[in-house]
Amino acid sequence: MILTTIDLQPAISPMTVQQIQIEQKPNKLKYLQNYYPAKYKNAPMSSLVDKYGMNNRQCTSYAAFKVDQIWHYRILYWGDAKQWPYYAKKAGVKTGTKPKLHSVAISTKGKYGHAMFVERISGDRTYMRVSEYNGIKKGKYSTRLVSTKNLIYIYFKR
DSSP states (O other): OOOOOOOOSOOOOSSOGGGSOOOOOSSOOOTTSOOSOHHHHSSOTTSSBOTTSOBTTSHHHHHHHHHHHHHOOOOOSOOSGGGHHHHHHHTTOEEESSOOTTOEEEEOOTTTOEEEEEEEEOTTSSEEEEEEESSSSTTSEEEEEEESTTOEEEEOOO
16 A cells, blocks of 8 residues: 555645634644654554554554544554545444545545544635645645645544
8 A cells, every 4th residue: 555646726826824714623732733643654664564454654553543542543454545435334333525624534536535633614614724644745644734625534533
């Protein structure tokens, strides 16, 4: 499961982080910091399988880690990002087309798709700040502003 950077919506930067409204936070963690375990982020990309059954430094490994960290929900062996909406529904986890704070945004573009964790949403809900692995930087952590359109969202809860 080696992913390459795929063409999602272009990184959009017409607003600053201060202009993005922050919605209710389920945990009191510092957001937008890379808490992904050192064991995985310091190893070569796709050289380890994490406790979620995902290859390290891939978007799905990071998204599964964030869901576990924030929502205490353990995703196991959901495959490539493109497959996540199917497995979410099968597990009774709701999906939809509207962004919600701390949901997982799925792009179905490309062979494998791409998973991003929603960190912040603009007041008009047209843009969001996501954190991700293997997005704009191959095998690396990044955050960026993206459009909320043409994505599938997976809504986790405790």
